[in-house]
Amino acid sequence: MEGRPREERELVLRAQRGDARAFGELVRPEQEVSFRVAYLITRNPSDAEDAAQDALVKAWRAFPRFRAGEPLRPWLLRIVANEARNRRRSAGRRERLALRAAASPGEAAPSPAEAAAGADERRLLLEALDGLPDDARLVLACRYLLELSEEETAAALGVRRGTVKSRSARALDRLREAYGPRA
Amino acid sequence: MDLERDLRALEPAWPETPELRLSLPAQSRRRRPWLVAIAAAVVVAVAAALAVPQSRGAILRLFHLGGVTIVRVDTLPPAQERPLAAGLGPVVSRSEAERLLRTAPLLPPGPAPPLHFGNGVVSLLLADRGRPVLLSELGSGDPLLMKKLLATGTSIEGTPVGPAYGYWISGAPHAVYLGPDVPPRLAGNVLLWQREGLTLRLEGNGLTRGRAVALARSLR
Numbered sequence: 001m002e003g004r005p006r007e008e009r010e011l012v013l014r015a016q017r018g019d020a021r022a023f024g025e026l027v028r029p030e031q032e033v034s035f036r037v038a039y040l041i042t043r044n045p046s047d048a049e050d051a052a053q054d055a056l057v058k059a060w061r062a063f064p065r066f067r068a069g070e071p072l073r074p075w076l077l078r079i080v081a082n083e084a085r086n087r088r089r090s091a092g093r094r095e096r097l098a099l100r101a102a103a104s105p106g107e108a109a110p111s112p113a114e115a116a117a118g119a120d121e122r123r124l125l126l127e128a129l130d131g132l133p134d135d136a137r138l139v140l141a142c143r144y145l146l147e148l149s150e151e152e153t154a155a156a157l158g159v160r161r162g163t164v165k166s167r168s169a170r171a172l173d174r175l176r177e178a179y180g181p182r183a
Numbered sequence: 184m185d186l187e188r189d190l191r192a193l194e195p196a197w198p199e200t201p202e203l204r205l206s207l208p209a210q211s212r213r214r215r216p217w218l219v220a221i222a223a224a225v226v227v228a229v230a231a232a233l234a235v236p237q238s239r240g241a242i243l244r245l246f247h248l249g250g251v252t253i254v255r256v257d258t259l260p261p262a263q264e265r266p267l268a269a270g271l272g273p274v275v276s277r278s279e280a281e282r283l284l285r286t287a288p289l290l291p292p293g294p295a296p297p298l299h300f301g302n303g304v305v306s307l308l309l310a311d312r313g314r315p316v317l318l319s320e321l322g323s324g325d326p327l328l329m330k331k332l333l334a335t336g337t338s339i340e341g342t343p344v345g346p347a348y349g350y351w352i353s354g355a356p357h358a359v360y361l362g363p364d365v366p367p368r369l370a371g372n373v374l375l376w377q378r379e380g381l382t383l384r385l386e387g388n389g390l391t392r393g394r395a396v397a398l399a400r401s402l403r
Contacts, residue, residue: 013273016300017282032200045198053203064283064303065361122193129190144190176186 012068023060030073033146034080037156040141041084051084058083074155077148081156128178136171143168248350248375249321249382251329259334262358262367267317267386268308270365272301280305284322286380289402291318302361304329311394316387318402322380329384330360331370342374342392344399349376351392374399 014022027034034055039048059079066075129137135157142153143164154161274297280288288298288305299306305320321329333339336355341348356369371388374395383402385395 017279031203035200035203036197039198048198049201049203052201056203065365067302067365121189125189126193126195140190144187145193145195147191172186175190179186 008072009068012066012072016064016066016068020060023063026072027056027059027076030076033073033148034076036146037077037080037142038084038087040138040146041081042088047087048084051087052080054087055080055083071151074152077152078155078158081158125179128175128180131178132171132174135167136174139164139167140171140175249377251321251331251375251382251384253331253333253339253350253352253375256332256334259332259358260367262369264356264369267315270301271299271306271308272304273299275300275305280320284320284381286322288320289318289378289381289383291398292401292403302365304361309398311387311390311398314387314389316385316390316395316398318398319384319386321382321384331373332358332360332367342396344374344376344396345378347376347378349374349399351375351395353392378402 008026011022011026015026031052035048035052038051038055039045042048042051055076059076062079066072129140132140138157139153142148142156143150148156150161150164153164157164159167275283277288277290277295277298280298280300283300284305288307290307291309296307296309303321307318307320309316309318319329331352333352334355334357337352337357338354340351340353342351343349351372351374353372356371357373358367359370360367370386372386372390372392372395374385374390374392376383376399383399385398387395
């Protein structure tokens with residue numbers, strides 16, 4: 001959409017001048033990914049909601065310092081992830097991610113036996129992912145489950161892009177080991 | 184089996200995304216009386232500390248003045264030297280600047296130079312005896328808009344600015360941060376003070392304390 005960057009820049013300038021509606025338009029498309037990043041970090045839906053909500057307010061207050069023309073998502077995810085990490089630290093608990101595999105994603109009407117086998121494979125893969133150390137789990141979840149770019153992942157994890165690359169490679173190796181001979 | 188492909192195909196059943204509230208508080212608020220009291224107390228404590236040399240090491244590590252935090256460090260982080268006019272942001276009208284700061288900007292006498300807005304700061308490039316001087320004005324709502332790092336070789340002294348009290352930072356350049364997304368830059372001599380709900384900052388290479396205070400007092 002050709003007019004989009006110009007329109008977005010207008011929204012940014014309006015939001016920086018205190019227009020909350022313009023800010024809402026900018027961040028509304030980012031709500032889902034913000035909540036999911038917070039959920040990956042806190043592992044708890046209530047904490048994730050609180051973290052995403054508080055992050056939104058912090059982002060609004062900090063928005064006059066946002067540089068127009070920069071991508072919004074990495075900037076916002078950095079704030080969301082910080083808030084989620086703080087909340088997780090203060091909660092002091094470690095929960096299982098409790099993500100379940102959705103039923104037969106992207107498959108065209110498999111047989112019942114194939115569907116059961118596929119669901120089992122996905123469940124095992126998610127369990128193996130959830131069992132990885134946090135650094136490895138988060139980088140893989142950001143890159144492959146949320147399909148964030150390297151820049152967005154780096155912002156969410158508070159690391160450099162190069163670290164995302166190296167950490168992803170190591171995490172995939174660990175996942176292969178954990179997932180066993182299937183991989 | 185391609186592990187990356189399988190990970191992408193997982194499509195986990197995420198918890199339902201809640202509707203986040205987009206009714207937001209004002210971005211910037213008028214300074215509350217207790218904030219003024221804290222700022223005043225910090226300035227008084229620092230002024231007292233400056234008069235007692237043996238207490239400098241303990242107290243000159245962290246200062247706050249309005250939207251500015253000043254930190255003493257052993258070594259400056261990498262920072263670039265950039266022209267004063269670089270990265271000030273787009274030009275805004277006087278009324279826009281007033282809306283952004285939630286109060287009228289202070290201006291030099293005579294025709295005002297263009298006002299810029301960027302990173303939460305309204306900036307004007309002034310001239311003092313032919314040399315550029317940057318005036319930065321910060322609203323009072325956000326208590327941490329700017330961070331300054333001072334290493335050995337940079338001195339900080341309390342100084343009266345008209346009826347107010349501020350800081351004079353001089354000597355070796357110090358590092359200025361305007362936020363996590365803006366690369367730090369090196370700054371020259373700086374006068375920092377508060378007036379009429381604004382935190383103000385005058386910066387110039389070779390700027391003297393006398394000239395800075397005179398410029399500060401001329402602002403209306």
